[in-house]
Structures are given as C-alpha cells and as structure tokens.
Amino acid sequence: MLKLVDGIVELYKKVATSIPPDIEEALRNTLKLENPDSNAYKALEIILENIKLARKEGRPICQDTGIPIFSVKLPSGLVQRDIKEIILEATTLAIKKVPLRANNIDIINDLPIDSDKDSGMPIINFSEHERQSLIVDLMLKGAGCENAGRMYKLPDMSLNAQRDLDGIRRCVIDAVIQxxxxxxxxxxxxxxVGGSRDQVTALSKKLLFNKINTINPSPTLAKLEETLLADINSLNIGTAGLSGAVTAFKVIIGAQKRHPASFFVDVSFACWANRRGRLIWS
Amino acid sequence: MVEINLKTPLNESSVRALNIGDQVILSGRIFTARDMIHKYLCEIESVTMPFDITGGVLYHCGPIVREINGKYTVISSGPTTSERLEMYEARMIKRFGLRAIIGKGGMGSDTLSALRDFGCVYLQTISGAGVYLSNRVKEVLDVWKLAEFGESEAMWLFEVFDFPAIVTMDSKGNSLHKDILAYSTKQRDEIFSNI
Structure with a gap:
C-alpha cells in the first residue's frame, strides 16, 4: 500500500512540475489576444513551451519552487501532530527527489535549514471536516509574487480611498501599479477585506487556492471582481511586464467582519505559475 | 521581429547599438549573481575569484542544480526579480565593467544611469521559464561560494546557447519598464478620476 508520505512527495512533484488546467487554459487564451509581433507574445510562447517541457521532463516549471503552503482537512480520528510530521518528512524527501530548491533559509547564518525540523516552513493550515477522507491541498507560492503582496488600512488619504467598495478598488489598483x-x-x-491584520493576510492567501473560474457567492463582490479585472487589464502591463492586454487572469475577493476602528485590505498575488494541487486520501 | 545574435564576451560598441524592444539570442558564458553575492561583492574591497567576471554578463538567477554522475546539472534556472539588486547594481557595473545584466521585472534609475555611463544593457528573459532556460545551459563551467552561500545564492558560471532575452533597458537612457509604468500610471489616474 502506498504510504501517505509518498503520496505527499508525489503531490509536491505534480504541483512543482505542472500547471493547473484552468491556468494553462488562461495562458492559451492570452496568447490569442496578443499581437504575434509583440514581446508579450514571444514570452507567452516560451512560457507555454516551458510548461510542456516541465511536464514531459518532470522538472520544476520555475527554479523557485516557492513557499509550500498546505491546507489540510482532517477527518475525525486523525491527529494534526502526526500529519505534520509526515508533511515535514515528505518535504525533505521532495527536496531530493523532485527536486525542489532548498528555500528554507536560517536568518542568522543565511544557510538552508533541514526541512524536517519544525521551522515554520512549510506553512500548514489544518481544519476538520465531516467526511472520512483526508484532503491535502498544496500551493507552491513563488517568492517573487509573495514579495508583491501588500496591506492597506482604510481610510488611506494618499489614495483618496475611503471605507467603501471604491476604496477597496483604489487599493487593489495601487498594488498592481506598485x-x-x-x-x-x-x-x-x-x-x-476586514478582520484583523493576520486574518486578512491568511484569507487572501487561502483565496489563491480557488480556481480562477470560481464565482463569488456575493453578487456585490463578484461585480467588484469584474470591475477590478477590467481596471487592471486596462493598465497594459501585460505578460512578464512587457506590455499587453492581459495583466491578470482573475481577481478574487473575500470579506470578513471587522472592528469599527479597523478596515484592512490585503492584496496577495500569484504569478502566472500559480501552482496548486490536491491529494485526497481515503 | 528580427532577433539579434549576441556572443559573449560582448564588446562595448555592440552593446551600445542595442535598443529597447530588441529581441536577442545570447550564446557564451554568463554567471549568476543574486542577493548574497551582490551584498558580498559590494562590501569587500579586494576579492579573488576562481574565474574572471570582468566585462561579463551577470544573470539574476538562483537555480536548482544537482550533481549527477560527478557533474553539475542545471534542473531549473529562470530569472529572479531584479528590483532587489537595485541598491548594488550600479556599483557592480562600474567595478566589473559588466556589459549585460539579465533578469526580470526591470531595474531603477541608478542602474539605468550606470548602463549609460559604462556601456551596459539590461536584458529581460522569460520569467518562470525554468526548464526551457536550463535546457539552454550547455555546461556548468564553475561555481563560487557554493558551500558558504548555498545552491541558490552561489555564483554559477554557465556556458549557454540560444538563450532568449529582450532588451528592456538600453545604454541610451531608455527603459521599457519606465515607459510601461508611465502609461499604466496615466491609466490609473483616468480610472481614479472616474470613481
């Protein structure tokens, strides 16, 4: 019988070396929109060729195999501690086998830390569910796009952003401009949007697990997502920042309750190589 | 679009002839340098390196490299974000007479001035194309600071062939990134004025 640790190594391999179908389709659609003489078109052709090569040769799409972010749903009877140990062991194995880049750097001596030590990496978020299966979602989030994220607190006078939907809109456009x-x-x-600072950063990361064709349950937020996507794509930043029609595939907005004094807006970016995958273990 | 073939070592006149928007195909030696190497080289006064980088092509890259049958093999090697090196790059260009910087996302005004003053260009290669670009590495010729800085931060000397890039900052003071920033900022102002 396949062991869970091997299953998680396989999940690492799949996520590092392939692109989810929704993202690959979005990239193909982008190619159709760009002028074949443009630099963005050239970049997209190479990006699509790279996806094909990575899958065929079983090598990481991007040399930055990122920060691994796990979202684990436990059935009753399984213990967090046990699953965490297995994930840490799988991470060490995956660094050798996939291979992944050793991205876990000690702040003091600047060298990679053994990934089977509990060092806060990978990030593992646990929740419980009613079903009998264990569900392990993994995202490999590149640090280039991680560094791009930013948080706003409203009102923000420099953006003339108040505590309303237009204020949120101004923040997101500003994040892309920056x-x-x-x-x-x-x-x-x-x-x-909402919450305390730690809650909004956690939520914006979590939302990146959503497929890009997900429809927002709130019609108001769904409309804001569409407005923002049009805003952002009018900026003409384009693939790889070489100018072009598509700067973003999707804007996903989530809202939490807030304290009367606080109104945070956190913006998280995923690069085109939005690598995520799921393992269902029953 | 015409592609321009470049072979290292690059000379100043061929570098100064390049314009933003040119697509180039690079062959020859390039070396990687990212955060730690930049900080180290900008802090140390005199340095002995196992290979000469003077007049060379510097690549912002932290690759995945594995030793297979006693030989270093590049597994994945796309560009890293160049912006983080902005505080060092003008000094690097001046000190080592670099002729090209390869990276992604572009750099700022200090680097742009150094490109003009010392005859260098910034080439953007394809972000996230790790496998495609590692297949353009013919051989790993050498490595420096591997034990001290680790795989991702070490300086790797690559022999590359048919390595694609786009000139996005030239030696005449032009920057595609600056132009795109200006256009997008104008668009933002337009959106903001209608909200």
Missing amino acids: IQGKACPPYTIAVA
Missing part, C-alpha cells in the same frame, strides 16, 4: 511586471504576470490576485 508591482508592475516584477512578479511574473499575468497574475491571479486575491483580496481580503
């Missing part, structure tokens, strides 16, 4: 093409567009952009 980052330009540095974080490997076309982006998937997740926006979390």
Whole structure:
C-alpha cells in the first residue's frame, strides 16, 4: 500500500512540475489576444513551451519552487501532530527527489535549514471536516509574487480611498501599479477585506487556492471582481511586464467582519505559475 | 521581429547599438549573481575569484542544480526579480565593467544611469521559464561560494546557447519598464478620476 508520505512527495512533484488546467487554459487564451509581433507574445510562447517541457521532463516549471503552503482537512480520528510530521518528512524527501530548491533559509547564518525540523516552513493550515477522507491541498507560492503582496488600512488619504467598495478598488489598483511586471504576470490576485491584520493576510492567501473560474457567492463582490479585472487589464502591463492586454487572469475577493476602528485590505498575488494541487486520501 | 545574435564576451560598441524592444539570442558564458553575492561583492574591497567576471554578463538567477554522475546539472534556472539588486547594481557595473545584466521585472534609475555611463544593457528573459532556460545551459563551467552561500545564492558560471532575452533597458537612457509604468500610471489616474 502506498504510504501517505509518498503520496505527499508525489503531490509536491505534480504541483512543482505542472500547471493547473484552468491556468494553462488562461495562458492559451492570452496568447490569442496578443499581437504575434509583440514581446508579450514571444514570452507567452516560451512560457507555454516551458510548461510542456516541465511536464514531459518532470522538472520544476520555475527554479523557485516557492513557499509550500498546505491546507489540510482532517477527518475525525486523525491527529494534526502526526500529519505534520509526515508533511515535514515528505518535504525533505521532495527536496531530493523532485527536486525542489532548498528555500528554507536560517536568518542568522543565511544557510538552508533541514526541512524536517519544525521551522515554520512549510506553512500548514489544518481544519476538520465531516467526511472520512483526508484532503491535502498544496500551493507552491513563488517568492517573487509573495514579495508583491501588500496591506492597506482604510481610510488611506494618499489614495483618496475611503471605507467603501471604491476604496477597496483604489487599493487593489495601487498594488498592481506598485508591482508592475516584477512578479511574473499575468497574475491571479486575491483580496481580503476586514478582520484583523493576520486574518486578512491568511484569507487572501487561502483565496489563491480557488480556481480562477470560481464565482463569488456575493453578487456585490463578484461585480467588484469584474470591475477590478477590467481596471487592471486596462493598465497594459501585460505578460512578464512587457506590455499587453492581459495583466491578470482573475481577481478574487473575500470579506470578513471587522472592528469599527479597523478596515484592512490585503492584496496577495500569484504569478502566472500559480501552482496548486490536491491529494485526497481515503 | 528580427532577433539579434549576441556572443559573449560582448564588446562595448555592440552593446551600445542595442535598443529597447530588441529581441536577442545570447550564446557564451554568463554567471549568476543574486542577493548574497551582490551584498558580498559590494562590501569587500579586494576579492579573488576562481574565474574572471570582468566585462561579463551577470544573470539574476538562483537555480536548482544537482550533481549527477560527478557533474553539475542545471534542473531549473529562470530569472529572479531584479528590483532587489537595485541598491548594488550600479556599483557592480562600474567595478566589473559588466556589459549585460539579465533578469526580470526591470531595474531603477541608478542602474539605468550606470548602463549609460559604462556601456551596459539590461536584458529581460522569460520569467518562470525554468526548464526551457536550463535546457539552454550547455555546461556548468564553475561555481563560487557554493558551500558558504548555498545552491541558490552561489555564483554559477554557465556556458549557454540560444538563450532568449529582450532588451528592456538600453545604454541610451531608455527603459521599457519606465515607459510601461508611465502609461499604466496615466491609466490609473483616468480610472481614479472616474470613481
């Protein structure tokens, strides 16, 4: 019988060496929109060729195999501690076998830390569910796009952003203006509003697990997502920041309750290589 | 679009002839340098390196490299974000007479001035194309600071062939990134004025 640790190594391999179908389709659609003489078109052709090569040769799409972010749903009877140990062991194995880049750097001596030590990496978020299966979602989030994320607190006078939907809109547009093409567009952009600071950053990351054709349950936020996507794509930053029609594939917005004094807007970016995958273990 | 073939070592006149928007195909030696190497080389006064980088092509890259049958093999090697090196790059260009910087996302005004003053260009290669670009590495010729800085931060000397890039900052003061920033900022102002 396949062991869970091997299953998680396989999940690492799949996520590092392939692109989810929704993202690959979005990249293909982008190619159709760009002028074949443009630099963005040239970049997209190479990006699509790279996806094909990575899958065929079983090698990481991007040399930055990122920060691994796990979202684990536990059935009753399984213990977090046990699953965490297995994930840490799988991470060590995956660094050798996939291979992944050793991205876990000690702040003091500047060298990679053994990944089977509990060092806060990978990030593992646990929740429980009613079903009998264990569900392990993994995202490999590149640091280029991680660095692009930013948080706003409203009101923000410099953006003339008040505590309303227009204020949120101004923040997200500003975040894209600030980052330009540095974080490997076309982006998937997740926006979390409300809460305390730690809650909005956690939520915006979590939203990046959503497929890009997901429809927002709130019609108001769904409309804001569409407005923002049109805003962002009018900026003409384009694939790899080389100018072009598509700067983002999707804007995903989530909202939480807030304290009367606080109104945070957190913006998380995923690069075009929005690598995520799921393992269902029954 | 015409592609321009470049072979290292690059000379100043061929570099100064390049314009933003040119697509180039690079062959020859390039070396990687990212955060730690930049900081180290900008802090140390005199340095002995196992290979000469003077007049060379510097690549912002932290590759995945594995030793297979006693030989270093590049597994994935796309560009890293160049912006983080902005505080060092003008000094690097001046000190080592670099002729090209390869990266992604573009750099700022200090680097742009150094490109003009010392005859260098910034080439953007394809972000996230790790496998495609590692297949353009014919051989790993050498490595420096591997034990001290680790795989991703070490300086790797690559022999590359048919390595694609786009001139996005030239030696005449032009920057595609600056132009795109200006256009997108104008668009933002337009959107903001209608909200």
